[in-house]
Amino acid sequence: MTPFMLRRIRNRLSKKLKSINKMSDKQNAQKSAKIAAGAVVCVESEIRGEVTIGARTVVHPKARIIAEAGPIVIGEGNLIEEQALIINSYPENIAPDSEGVEPKTMTIGINNVFEVGCMSQALKIGDNNVIESKADLGRNMILTSGCIIGACCQVNTCEVIPENTVIFGSGCQRRVQTERPQPQTLQLDFLMKILPNYHHMKKTVKTTSAVTPAKN
Amino acid sequence: MASLLQPDRVLYLVHGEKKIRSPLSTLYFCRYCSELRSLECVSHEVDSHYCPSCLENMPSAEAKLKKNRCANCFDCPCCMHTLSTRATNIPAPLPDDPSKTTMKKAYYLACGFCRWTSRDVGMADKSVASGGWQEPDNPHTQRINKLIEYYQQLAQREKLERDRKKLARRRPYMPLAFSQHTIHVVEKYGLGTRLQRQRPGAPITSLAGLSLKEGEDQKEINIEPAQALDEVEPLPEDCYTRPINLPEVTSLRQRLLQPDFQPAGASQLHPKHKHLLIKRSLRCRKCEHNLSKPEFNPTSIKFKIQLVAVSYIPEVRIMSIPNLRFQKECQVLLTLTNPVENITHVTLVGCEEGDPEDINSTAKVMVPTKELVLAGKDAAADYDELAEPQDFQDDPDVVAFRKSNKIGFFIKVVPQREEDGDVTVSFKIRHDFRNLAAPIRPSEEGDAPTEAIWLTHHVELSLGPIIA
Numbered sequence: 001m002t003p004f005m006l007r008r009i010r011n012r013l014s015k016k017l018k019s020i021n022k023m024s025d026k027q028n029a030q031k032s033a034k035i036a037a038g039a040v041v042c043v044e045s046e047i048r049g050e051v052t053i054g055a056r057t058v059v060h061p062k063a064r065i066i067a068e069a070g071p072i073v074i075g076e077g078n079l080i081e082e083q084a085l086i087i088n089s090y091p092e093n094i095a096p097d098s099e100g101v102e103p104k105t106m107t108i109g110i111n112n113v114f115e116v117g118c119m120s121q122a123l124k125i126g127d128n129n130v131i132e133s134k135a136d137l138g139r140n141m142i143l144t145s146g147c148i149i150g151a152c153c154q155v156n157t158c159e160v161i162p163e164n165t166v167i168f169g170s171g172c173q174r175r176v177q178t179e180r181p182q183p184q185t186l187q188l189d190f191l192m193k194i195l196p197n198y199h200h201m202k203k204t205v206k207t208t209s210a211v212t213p214a215k216n
Numbered sequence: 217m218a219s220l221l222q223p224d225r226v227l228y229l230v231h232g233e234k235k236i237r238s239p240l241s242t243l244y245f246c247r248y249c250s251e252l253r254s255l256e257c258v259s260h261e262v263d264s265h266y267c268p269s270c271l272e273n274m275p276s277a278e279a280k281l282k283k284n285r286c287a288n289c290f291d292c293p294c295c296m297h298t299l300s301t302r303a304t305n306i307p308a309p310l311p312d313d314p315s316k317t318t319m320k321k322a323y324y325l326a327c328g329f330c331r332w333t334s335r336d337v338g339m340a341d342k343s344v345a346s347g348g349w350q351e352p353d354n355p356h357t358q359r360i361n362k363l364i365e366y367y368q369q370l371a372q373r374e375k376l377e378r379d380r381k382k383l384a385r386r387r388p389y390m391p392l393a394f395s396q397h398t399i400h401v402v403e404k405y406g407l408g409t410r411l412q413r414q415r416p417g418a419p420i421t422s423l424a425g426l427s428l429k430e431g432e433d434q435k436e437i438n439i440e441p442a443q444a445l446d447e448v449e450p451l452p453e454d455c456y457t458r459p460i461n462l463p464e465v466t467s468l469r470q471r472l473l474q475p476d477f478q479p480a481g482a483s484q485l486h487p488k489h490k491h492l493l494i495k496r497s498l499r500c501r502k503c504e505h506n507l508s509k510p511e512f513n514p515t516s517i518k519f520k521i522q523l524v525a526v527s528y529i530p531e532v533r534i535m536s537i538p539n540l541r542f543q544k545e546c547q548v549l550l551t552l553t554n555p556v557e558n559i560t561h562v563t564l565v566g567c568e569e570g571d572p573e574d575i576n577s578t579a580k581v582m583v584p585t586k587e588l589v590l591a592g593k594d595a596a597a598d599y600d601e602l603a604e605p606q607d608f609q610d611d612p613d614v615v616a617f618r619k620s621n622k623i624g625f626f627i628k629v630v631p632q633r634e635e636d637g638d639v640t641v642s643f644k645i646r647h648d649f650r651n652l653a654a655p656i657r658p659s660e661e662g663d664a665p666t667e668a669i670w671l672t673h674h675v676e677l678s679l680g681p682i683i684a
Contacts, residue, residue, distance in 0.1 A: 148331055150329070150330075166330060166331045168295065168329055168330045168331070169295065169329075169330070173295075173330075174463065175294060175330060175332070175463055175482070176463040177331050177332070177333070177336065178333075178335060178336050179333075179335070181331075
């Protein structure tokens with residue numbers, strides 16, 4: 001075999017290897033972020049790990065959804081604004097690589113609003129909640145439905161917030177309101193029309209078939 | 217270090233009824249008396265009333281009638297934020313045809329901060345955007361009004377008798393002794409209690425108003441005295457055992473902001489009209505000139521008259537402090553800024569032993585003995601590149617730098633006390649002041665248009681703790 005032929009064989013083999021790697025990478029990437037049809041997720045948002053996003057959810061650019069210590073399941077009709085951070089992270093006293101740590105799923109219900117700059121680590125969030133700008137939710141919180149966490153409120157307790165509770169003020173005062181906050185249907189419709197005009201969207205996946213190579 | 221620029225580090229002493237030490241930014245300068253004035257040695261007068269949210273001006277008489285509350289704006293009873301009006305569409309039957317429904321707008325009040333709505337207390341949605349909301353009536357209003365009328369009449373009568381006695385005896389000057397009841401009567405007819413005290417020679421204007429009232433027939437108002445009850449309503453039986461519904465309990469602040477009702481439950485908290493704010497003007501007590509007079513328009517933050525101290529008196533600021541050591545000489549860098557447009561000559565003098573004004577200093581200070589010259593403030597200096605830099609012969613030991621109307625100079629500080637706490641030094645600053653407010657004399661002499669007078673101020677600096 002001449003060196004010329006050897007080189008040709010080597011090139012062909014490397015090309016094939018590259019294409020195989022690409023296919024498996026694409027498959028892996030898709031397994032990690034399942035975006036249902038009808039959801040509008042901008043390309044500039046950062047989605048890492050196993051994240052499932054429901055239909056009619058809008059994820060603005062620069063939003064970050066990071067599933068480190070377990071998967072995140074986000075329901076329908078949610079609005080996740082810029083610089084919001086939804087993170088399923090390891091609790092502080094557990095090292096990432098230690099054994100015996102079961103990955104816990106973070107579930108987020110429907111019609112929630114995560115306003116600009118908020119951070120949520122709560123493992124269970126119900127429906128129709130509003131987490132206002134720069135609010136900070138700890139990992140051990142459980143929000144039921146209709147709760148409003150006010151702007152800049154840091155709530156880090158280990159409790160279940162009852163329905164229709166409003167947390168506001170610098171001292172995190174609480175009160176109960178009589179009606180739950182309205183779902184932001186108008187805003188969602190508007191964004192679903194306007195955002196694709198100015199941003200590229202991440203590809204959605206049909207929820208029936210989990211592994212399909214995308215056409216990029 | 218931004219902390220060195222904190223205003224309360226450099227205090228100027230004000231000679232008034234009380235000796236007050238406060239930063240120059242909070243002081244006023246009466247250029248007719250040529251003295252510093254603080255907020256406590258001026259008289260405050262109400263200029264105008266306005267609502268802080270709708271910025272609507274209100275004449276004083278109307279404000280008094282409405283108890284100093286705005287007619288359009290409401291406060292959230294829960295968090296005291298301003299309430300905003302929101303609209304919803306509700307289906308409502310047409311008046312002509314009850315079977316068809318059409319969308320009508322309904323308005324309700326909502327708080328953007330704590331998400332309180334007027335529906336929480338059971339207030340029905342109104343069909344007009346503004347003017348439909350009423351505060352609930354106080355059940356005791358009638359009794360209170362009657363009591364007020366009765367006491368006003370009593371106060372008038374007492375004052376008349378006292379003044380009649382006074383005029384009959386014709387004493388030259390007697391301080392008007394005010395009883396508690398007469399104060400509000402004087403306010404109605406007079407100018408305000410404090411101003412009346414300051415004007416010994418002025419005629420008693422209050423009588424002029426009273427004499428008019430005498431012409432009307434005075435209706436005798438009788439009130440029935442309050443009756444004391446022997447029996448008090450007993451507490452409910454489950455007072456101690458009933459579990460408290462915490463979201464329903466009102467806080468003290470929420471309760472006391474509604475003194476009429478003081479509701480204990482959050483479902484009875486009704487919104488109140490927003491309180492008005494005032495614009496006030498300040499007047500020097502000695503010469504009765506205005507020191508500060510704001511604009512009438514609530515949206516404007518400018519002043520018609522603004523005689524603040526920082527625009528007349530050179531300001532001392534701390535620029536940098538070295539490590540202060542007990543009994544060791546340290547050099548502190550200070551800056552002096554000249555606020556006026558002409559050249560100012562400043563001399564610094566240390567405080568002598570036994571100076572009655574020097575009570576706080578804990579260190580000895582050596583100030584530069586030479587006279588410091590400050591250039592005038594030139595508003596166009598930033599734009600005028602061809603301006604010649606003025607040549608001042610600066611002693612480099614004394615003057616660190618010079619920049620337009622600012623000069624940096626050194627003082628030497630020897631901390632005398634080793635205790636915890638800040639090292640405080642004080643000295644006197646003497647500068648020339650040209651009074652532009654003085655009346656222009658007819659130009660017989662070829663004098664300079666304004667003569668300079670020399671003003672002395674006592675300045676105290678707080679330099680921070682001793683670092684061993």
